[in-house]
Amino acid sequence: MKDSPENGHTLELDNYVPALITFLANKLSAGASRLYREKFGVGIVEWRLLALLKVEPCISPNRMCQVIGLDKAAVSRSIKQMQQQQLVTVLEDPTDARKSLVELTDRGQALHDQVFEVAIKREQLLLEELAVEDREALIRILNHLNRRVAVVNAYQPDL
Amino acid sequence: MKDSPENGHTLELDNYVPALITFLANKLSAGASRLYREKFGVGIVEWRLLALLKVEPCISPNRMCQVIGLDKAAVSRSIKQMQQQQLVTVLEDPTDARKSLVELTDRGQALHDQVFEVAIKREQLLLEELAVEDREALIRILNHLNRRVAVVNAYQPDL
DNA sequence: AAAATATCGTTGATATATCAACAATAACAA
DNA sequence: TTGTTATTGTTGATATATCAACGATATTTT
Numbered sequence: 499m500k501d502s503p504e505n506g507h508t509l510e511l512d513n514y515v516p517a518l519i520t521f522l523a524n525k526l527s528a529g530a531s532r533l534y535r536e537k538f539g540v541g542i543v544e545w546r547l548l549a550l551l552k553v554e555p556c557i558s559p560n561r562m563c564q565v566i567g568l569d570k571a572a573v574s575r576s577i578k579q580m581q582q583q584q585l586v587t588v589l590e591d592p593t594d595a596r597k598s599l600v601e602l603t604d605r606g607q608a609l610h611d612q613v614f615e616v617a618i619k620r621e622q623l624l625l626e627e628l629a630v631e632d633r634e635a636l637i638r639i640l641n642h643l644n645r646r647v648a649v650v651n652a653y654q655p656d657l
Numbered sequence: 658m659k660d661s662p663e664n665g666h667t668l669e670l671d672n673y674v675p676a677l678i679t680f681l682a683n684k685l686s687a688g689a690s691r692l693y694r695e696k697f698g699v700g701i702v703e704w705r706l707l708a709l710l711k712v713e714p715c716i717s718p719n720r721m722c723q724v725i726g727l728d729k730a731a732v733s734r735s736i737k738q739m740q741q742q743q744l745v746t747v748l749e750d751p752t753d754a755r756k757s758l759v760e761l762t763d764r765g766q767a768l769h770d771q772v773f774e775v776a777i778k779r780e781q782l783l784l785e786e787l788a789v790e791d792r793e794a795l796i797r798i799l800n801h802l803n804r805r806v807a808v809v810n811a812y813q814p815d816l
Numbered sequence: 817a818a819a820a821t822a823t824c825g826t827t828g829a830t831a832t833a834t835c836a837a838c839a840a841t842a843a844c845a846a
Numbered sequence: 847t848t849g850t851t852a853t854t855g856t857t858g859a860t861a862t863a864t865c866a867a868c869g870a871t872a873t874t875t876t
C-alpha cells in the first residue's frame with residue numbers, strides 16, 4: 499500500500515489485464531490497418547477474412563462471424579468491398595437461399611499471399627524476444643480467456 | 658501439414674497471436690462499454706480516465722495519453738464530455754498556458770468507486786480459472802509485448 | 817397448409833480509435 | 847529581440863466495431 503494515493507481502491511494499471519489487452523490490441527490493429535491499407539488497399543478486417551478464406555474456402559458470411567468473432571454487419575460490409583475489389587466472388591447457397599457462399603478469386607489468393615508475408619513478419623517481430631515456453635503459455639492462456647469472455651459479459655451487477 | 662487446404666501458407670487462427678489478442682480485446686471492450694454506458698452513463702474511455710485520475714490526481718491530458726496509450730483526440734473528447742457531466746474540473750496549468758490540469762470532482766470520485774467494483778469483478782471473472790503462475794506469466798508477457806509494439810509498427814516491408 | 821418462429825444477411829445509427837491539420841503558447845536559436 | 851521550432855490540445859475526417867431494425871427465406875408448430 500505504498501503509492502496508492504488517498505483512500506479507496508485504485509487500479510494498478512500495469513497489472514490490470516483488460517487494460518493491458520486493450521492497449522496492445524489497439525496498437526497492433528492500428529499499425530496493421532495503416533500498413534495494409536497503404537500497401538495493399540485493404541483494412542485489417544479484409545485481411546482477416548482473406549486469411550480465413552484461405553483456410554476454409556467457400557464459406558458463408560455467418561460462418562465467418564463465428565470463426566473470427568466479428569459482427570455480421572462488419573463482415574457484410576467487408577465482403578461487399580472485397581467483391582468490388584474482385585478479391586472474392588459471392589454466390590447463393592444452392593441448398594438455402596438465405597445463405598451465400600464466398601470464395602477467393604485468383605486476385606484474392608494473390609493478395610492473401612502478399613499480406614501473409616507481412617503479417618507473419620509482424621507477428622515474428624512481436625514475439626521474437628519471448629522464450630518458447632512463454633509463447634506457448636501465451637497462446638494457451640489467450641485461448642482460455644477467449645472462452646471465458648462470454649461469462650464475463652454475461653455478468654450483470656445488481657445495483 | 659494435415660489440414661492446410663491446398664498449397665501456399667495459411668494462418669493457423671488458433672495460434673495467431675495478433676488475432677487472439679484483437680478478438681479478446683474487442684469482446685472485452687464491447688461488453689464493458691455496453692455495461693458501463695448503460696449503468697453509469699460513461700463509456701470505456703471515460704472509465705479508464707477515471708481510473709487514471711484516481712491514481713494520479715490532477716494531471717494533464719498529455720500525460721493521460723502517455724499513460725493509457727490513447728490518442729490525444731480521444732482524450733480531448735472524453736474530457737470534454739466528463740466536464741459536462743461534472744465528473745472532472747479542468748483548469749489551466751499556471752506554469753504553462755498550453756497545458757491544462759484535470760481533476761476529479763466528488764461526483765467523479767463517487768462514480769469511479771462505483772465502476773471500480775464492477776470492473777474488478779469482471780476482471781476476476783475473466784481470470785478466475787487461471788492458475789496463479791499463469792496470471793503472473795500473462796501480466797509479465799503482456800507488459801513485454803506492449804513494449805514491443807513500437808518495434809512491430811516501425812517495420813516497413815520493402816515491396 | 818397456414819401461422820408462428822428462427823436464421824441469414826443488409827442497412828442505419830452510434831461508440832471507439834487514429835491521423836492530419838490547426839491555433840495558441842513555449843522554448844530555442846540566430 | 848526576432849524568427850524558428852516544438853509542444854499542447856481541439857477539430858474534422860476516416861477506419862473499426864457493435865447493436866437494432868428490417869426483409870427475405872427456412873423451419874417448426876398447430
